[in-house]
């Protein structure tokens with residue numbers, strides 16, 4: 001996910017590892033380079049500042065300078081912290097003990113919610129789970145049809161909302177149907193707005209209350225870079241999110257959004273979207 005950043009860090013590490021002796025000034029020089037690498041990866045400044053300060057305290061505090069392999073120690077500290085920052089390991093979506101597992105998607109307009117519903121459904125289907133997709137985006141005329149097209153493409157059922165125009169009513173009916181049909185996973189596609197607005201948040205809150213989802217996934221466009229961290233925070237504060245899916249990582253996004261979102265919300269990045277195709281989803 002961070003090829004450029006990894007290459008940059010690798011180069012910095014190489015310089016460090018070769019050193020027999022490391023002075024505090026060397027640590028600072030290395031941290032400055034790491035700082036630049038993170039800035040170029042589009043990680044937000046407050047996040048970088050915290051990160052560097054933490055690493056520095058550890059590097060100097062753990063007597064790295066006096067150790068026999070200071071370069072290695074330093075690299076280990078940076079790597080441990082980076083890994084920790086991004087979530088120690090991949091946490092897959094947990095299925096509920098009592099099906100259906102209900103997943104609610106939320107995010108701004110065009111972030112990739114509907115496409116990701118399709119990708120997740122395909123993934124679940126491959127794991128032998130039968131899914132029901134729920135079109136709760138009643139504002140954009142083509143939104144419901146878009147979900148039906150996706151459903152047909154992957155062979156997954158889509159709830160037929162009929163003439164119903166109230167997203168909350170749609171969700172209620174869809175849940176009844178899911179129980180009747182013994183669906184194992186219910187994926188709810190919601191409307192997006194161009195920016196955070198109270199009406200949308202209120203609607204999402206009410207949908208959440210109604211469906212009591214096991215997982216609320218915030219979908220963010222990686223191309224939005226650092227800005228996405230603030231948006232993620234707003235969604236988390238307003239409705240509460242459990243995880244993040246970062247889409248469009250196949251573009252020239254530099255991955256900094258992932259660091260910043262993780263740091264600011266403390267929520268794990270569940271998946272990244274790597275393209276428009278339905279199998280372009282990676283843990």
Ligand SMILES: Nc1nc2c(ncn2[C@@H]2O[C@H](COP(=O)(O)OP(=O)(O)OP(=O)(O)O)[C@@H](O)[C@H]2O)c(=O)[nH]1
Nearest residue numbers: 109110111112113114115192247248273274275276
């Ligand atoms: N390159 C790339 N494009 C993606 C990815 N995910 C989604 N897209 C594209 O982004 C555009 C918007 O995706 P949608 O899934 O319709 O976004 P949405 O969040 O449902 O949008 P609204 O319903 O309008 O709020 C589409 O053209 C998708 O093909 C991805 O991982 N990579």
Ligand SMILES: [Mg+2]
Nearest residue numbers: 113114137143
């Ligand atoms: Mg959509």
